[in-house]
Amino acid sequence: MSLSSSSLLSIENLAFERDDSRLFDGINLTVNGGDILQIEGANGSGKTTLLRLLTGALQPSAGRINYQGQPISENRYDYLADMLYIGHQPAVKLNLTAEENLRWMVASAAKSNRVAVADALAEVGLAGYSDIPCYTLSAGQHRRVALARLLISEARLWYLDEPFTAIDKQGVSLLQSCLQHHVAQGGLVVLSTHQDLALNNVRKYNLLSRAEYLV
Amino acid sequence: MARQMDSGFLAWLRRDLLLAWRRRGEVASPVLFFIMVSTLIPLGLTPESTRLAEVAAGMVWVMALLATLLSVDGLFASDYQDGSLEQMLITPQLLPLPVLGKITAHWLTTGLPLTLVSPLLGLMLSLPAAGFIPLLWSLALGTACLSLIGAVGAALTVSLRKGGLLLTLLVMPLYMPVIIFGSASVSYAIDGINWLPPLAVLGALCAAAVALCPLAVAGALRATASN
Numbered sequence: 312m313s314l315s316s317s318s319l320l321s322i323e324n325l326a327f328e329r330d331d332s333r334l335f336d337g338i339n340l341t342v343n344g345g346d347i348l349q350i351e352g353a354n355g356s357g358k359t360t361l362l363r364l365l366t367g368a369l370q371p372s373a374g375r376i377n378y379q380g381q382p383i384s385e386n387r388y389d390y391l392a393d394m395l396y397i398g399h400q401p402a403v404k405l406n407l408t409a410e411e412n413l414r415w416m417v418a419s420a421a422k423s424n425r426v427a428v429a430d431a432l433a434e435v436g437l438a439g440y441s442d443i444p445c446y447t448l449s450a451g452q453h454r455r456v457a458l459a460r461l462l463i464s465e466a467r468l469w470y471l472d473e474p475f476t477a478i479d480k481q482g483v484s485l486l487q488s489c490l491q492h493h494v495a496q497g498g499l500v501v502l503s504t505h506q507d508l509a510l511n512n513v514r515k516y517n518l519l520s521r522a523e524y525l526v
Numbered sequence: 527m528a529r530q531m532d533s534g535f536l537a538w539l540r541r542d543l544l545l546a547w548r549r550r551g552e553v554a555s556p557v558l559f560f561i562m563v564s565t566l567i568p569l570g571l572t573p574e575s576t577r578l579a580e581v582a583a584g585m586v587w588v589m590a591l592l593a594t595l596l597s598v599d600g601l602f603a604s605d606y607q608d609g610s611l612e613q614m615l616i617t618p619q620l621l622p623l624p625v626l627g628k629i630t631a632h633w634l635t636t637g638l639p640l641t642l643v644s645p646l647l648g649l650m651l652s653l654p655a656a657g658f659i660p661l662l663w664s665l666a667l668g669t670a671c672l673s674l675i676g677a678v679g680a681a682l683t684v685s686l687r688k689g690g691l692l693l694t695l696l697v698m699p700l701y702m703p704v705i706i707f708g709s710a711s712v713s714y715a716i717d718g719i720n721w722l723p724p725l726a727v728l729g730a731l732c733a734a735a736v737a738l739c740p741l742a743v744a745g746a747l748r749a750t751a752s753n
Contacts, residue, residue: 400609
């Protein structure tokens with residue numbers, strides 16, 4: 312445990328129960344800058360719950376999460392300002408255009424580079440769509456709007472819940488190169504996906520067997 | 527840091543106003559409801575102006591309350607469904623600030639238009655001339671209270687699929703002082719009594735609601751998220 316105090320993110324003995332039934336307990340993980348951690352497990356094994364615990368939106372029933380050696384509840388502002396979370400729902404407003412959506416998402420996050428909105432949309436393949444309301448776009452394009460946040464964000468901690476859902480092949484490779492770039496710059500990625508990533512140094516953690524292995 | 531907190535309020539206010547503008551037909555429906563029902567009152571009750579004048583203030587206030595109740599239901603519903611609410615909960619800013627931004631946007635798109643059309647309804651219900659200024663003031667303050675209190679109910683019921691009735695039951699008791707002091711300031715003015723004391727109470731209610739309701743909403747949203 313002495314090692315974990317110097318790491319970027321460490322999870323100690325994390326447990327979560329809902330309605331008196333235990334979803335998981337005793338999870339210990341250490342993630343550092345440059346790491347990609349892939350959470351695996353069958354449907355309903357608690358992947359989304361684990362990610363939401365990491366964001367602080369859910370409170371664990373036992374254990375704690377440390378950011379730079381301190382519990383996240385003690386330096387909540389710094390932690391959340393350094394974090395980007397994209398959940399199951401892309402948080403895209405159907406009545407707003409892709410550009411307005413992205414501008415709002417960027418404005419409500421603390422650490423973002425505000426100028427690059429149009430560039431980010433062009434990069435995720437939504438160049439011609441910036442002034443069309445999002446209800447005319449497809450599910451995959453909604454995801455792309457949300458993923459454009461990754462290109463703008465300056466947060467070091469990325470938590471992505473099933474980021475590859477509804478995205479085409481070309482989008483998948485774009486996202487993977489984006490993740491690669493992020494960890495090369497010292498960032499950290501925790502994601503849940505059933506897909507095998509074509510990336511180096513992906514650590515996998517299986518929620519059911521508690522096994523951690525390097526791919 | 528103060529700047530960051532500021533941007534949480536403004537970012538959500540601007541976004542909700544933009545959203546309201548995009549679906550302005552839908553957003554305008556509480557105001558239309560307010561106007562339509564008020565035109566029916568003379569038909570259903572009596573077209574006689576002396577008898578209408580007696581109930582005018584109370585009627586306008588009841589309509590305003592119902593119109594707000596209609597619209598406050600959806601304050602967090604769509605954000606809950608599309609994941610924006612989840613994003614709001616994990617912004618580094620203090621949660622009551624984005625919440626206050628949303629409530630302000632709600633008041634600007636329902637309470638304020640209601641207040642602005644109320645003199646027209648006063649005319650239709652032959653409200654005595656002395657009642658118009660108090661009606662405007664009391665509705666401006668009162669609808670802000672209604673939005674703030676309603677937001678607490680909306681936050682508590684956001685995860686329920688049919689939360690409409692429960693929301694009404696939750697906020698009705700809290701709406702009572704607002705309607706009592708709101709309509710009292712109008713009827714005092716009509717009767718020639720000093721109408722500022724009930725308005726001052728309404729102002730105090732409003733000040734308390736601005737301070738407390740965003741905190742209560744934030745707590746309720748956090749509780750919702752942990753389920």
